[in-house]
Amino acid sequence: MSYYVRKSYPQPSPPEWNMWVHQNYGRTHCKVCLALDRRWFKKEKTPDWKHGSCHCVLEDIPYFDVLTKCTSNSAYSKFDPYLFDVHGEYKHGKDKLFKAWGYTVEDTMFLKAEMEKQGVENYVKGKYELGKLNDNGQRVSIRIEIARKDTGEKVSFLTGWMVHPNGHIQLITPYGGK
Ligand SMILES: [Zn+2]
Structure with a gap:
């Protein structure tokens, strides 16, 4: 008689995700709920949004x-002209840090792709933080790493x-803080 010892190895469990679904009952349409409809979030990082008639x-x-x-x-345009303030019209100073790291408007395609x-990649790993939520939708912030030139x-x-x-996900701010 022979038998096998089945060893079980702990498997890393994948992050659990869910999709926000707005139920349309043809009554009131909350703009925030509509702006969340069919958006994907990691379970622990799903917006905490409820209101009276929310379905x-x-x-x-x-x-x-x-x-x-x-x-x-x-x-x-988020990089050229916005981030590098090519025409000096924004005066947000966000270009200073990038210039200190050696990046100019010539690097737009690299920065955009990166x-x-x-x-x-970070969104899929759940490495994002929930930001402002309103009628326009849910913003998230994501940390990006580049090398100083x-x-x-x-x-x-x-x-x-x-x-x-x-x-x-669509980039709205190429620099939102340190
Ligand atoms: Zn709702």
């Missing part, structure tokens, strides 16, 4: 979908994103 529910979504379907984008890449030292900063339906 919204959270539906589980497979982490496989999160891993394979999330996308990000950013507009060229923020889109790291943005969606002079020393190669890694520096990081916060970027701001709007959460759109079905796992899409």
